[in-house]
Amino acid sequence: MRALTWQGTKDVRVETVSDPEIINPRDAIIKVTSTAICGSDLHLYDGVIPGVLAGDVLGHEFMGEVVETGPKSTLQKGQRVVVPFTISCGQCFHCTIQQYSCCSNSNPAEKQDMSATLYGHAMAGLFGYSHLTGGYSGGQAEYVRVPYSDIGPIVIPDHLDDDKVLFLSDILPTGWMGAENADIGPDDTVAVWGCGPVGLFAIQSALVMGAAQVIAIDHYPHRLELARKLGAKIVNFRETNVREALMEMSGGIGVDAVIDAVGMEAHGFAIDNMIDIVKQKVGFGADRASALKQAILSVRRGGRVSIPGVYGGMTDKFPLGALMEKGLQVRSGQTHVQKYTKPLLEKIEDGTLDTTFLISHHLPLEDAADGYTNFHDHQNEWTKVVLKPGMARGSTNTGTTTSKEYA
Structure with missing residues (x-):
């Protein structure tokens, strides 16, 4: 598959990488329909977050279609889902009190020492955000493996376009x-x-x-x-x-x-x-x-x-x-995204919250490196970049669109 990889400070490239596979029974594989460049991705781009390795797949704001599930996933093939950037088991002490971004189990044990040394306790797992947070591949890709898919993703009704709900993955719950x-x-x-x-x-x-x-x-x-x-x-x-x-x-x-x-x-x-x-x-x-x-x-x-x-x-x-x-x-703190997705989805549906006003550009995934450069260097005009796998390279759309344009 094609995915945006980190190669060094201010050096990101779309490359061919291995397709994700089901590893654990609660996993699901998502075919990404929309993924965004986040302001916190620029910290990785600038090289100020430790623990990022050459070849790591970036991106933690994404949504898409379920194409494969493990035997203990509660998702079904064909469902549209938004995936929280926080990876949470749903069963540890912190998850049971809705402190999902403090999950004790989602950062693999062999990687926990890295963040525990810095912060006193290990960080939870996050998509596409360094080996401090588990080294998970991110969502600026054609496909993503989603651990604990029975806990994180929220199913999206078909009448809501991607642009209206994509930001449930991170920035809307974070602002809230x-x-x-x-x-x-x-x-x-x-x-x-x-x-x-x-x-x-x-x-x-x-x-x-x-x-x-x-x-x-x-x-x-x-x-x-x-x-x-x-x-x-x-x-x-x-x-x-x-x-x-x-x-x-x-x-x-x-x-x-x-x-x-x-x-x-x-x-x-x-x-x-x-x-x-x-x-x-x-x-x-x-x-x-x-x-x-x-x-x-x-x-x-x-x-x-x-x-x-x-x-x-x-x-x-x-x-x-x-x-x-x-x-x-x-x-x-990092956002306890799973705590907020359902009530915020309701506010989107009833019109209380609008999420589309800040989107300035839609780009093909293949042009993600250009998206990073412009989002970094021209922040006045490039307020939010949404990347679309499958969109023809060289195409650029400003403002909001529907996901159907890139089916």
Whole structure:
């Protein structure tokens, strides 16, 4: 089959690799109909996530048709499913309390030491996201083996096109959980750093949850305009002093809750962030956390800090004193996707949530490398890239489409 493989920093290629096979009784094989490039894939592309090996198949946002099942899978051939990026057994302590991204069993034992050394406990398995998370092949491919297929995938009704439901795999639940972790109340002012896909879904989710005011912070004009259309007020951090603006917009108290949807490769010209950029490029492993630092300093005393943005290492000059002295609550983590897919699917079906507005480009899987380059280098215009296996090479579509166009 054809699949997008990592070959080194800023070097990804579509190559012919071995077809996946059923290994365990709960497995299923999915023929991919749509797969997306995620902002967190760019951390792999930039070479700042350890444990990625040449030839690894990338991608963790995907959906498709069931073509083969193991004897203990609950799926049936021909069903359309969206697959969560988190691989979860459904039976361990964490899964039984719906902490699916903390699963104890999905990361193979021989790989657990890698992440346990870094984080104190082993990470759970994730699709296409380094050997720290199990070394599983990802979904930017024609076919994918899905472990624990009786727990993860959600069956999609035929009347919903791929574009409407694909993001149930990751960024919609991630934005929703990011807003949920901010513990939003009806009178709250919420600030969201980053108007990428997760940030935009966090903004949409916060408004659906009843926030009185949502403030979007970024520097890309088009992304800020998308946030405005959702109902957010906007702040361009290259034109405005963010902390001063937030104090003014919150009546001098500070915002009630902050959501860091940026993560480890934050932009910004603060001296500590510039130093972190250099350290990250030369391999010192310093996460660029300027957005998180600014969020902690901007939230009101007694406020809430939600961190859906991805961090993978250490960060310098962290405002720990502000965190403690202000009495802040912090919640973070990889998304417990399986907890959210069913209720969010219902919100898509009844029109409460729209997931298609941020798609800027559809590309053939064969052009995935070009998709990575443009998504990385032209983030204002390339807001979200959906890859379509089977789409003729050289074809490019902007905006949303139906999966039937690429049958």
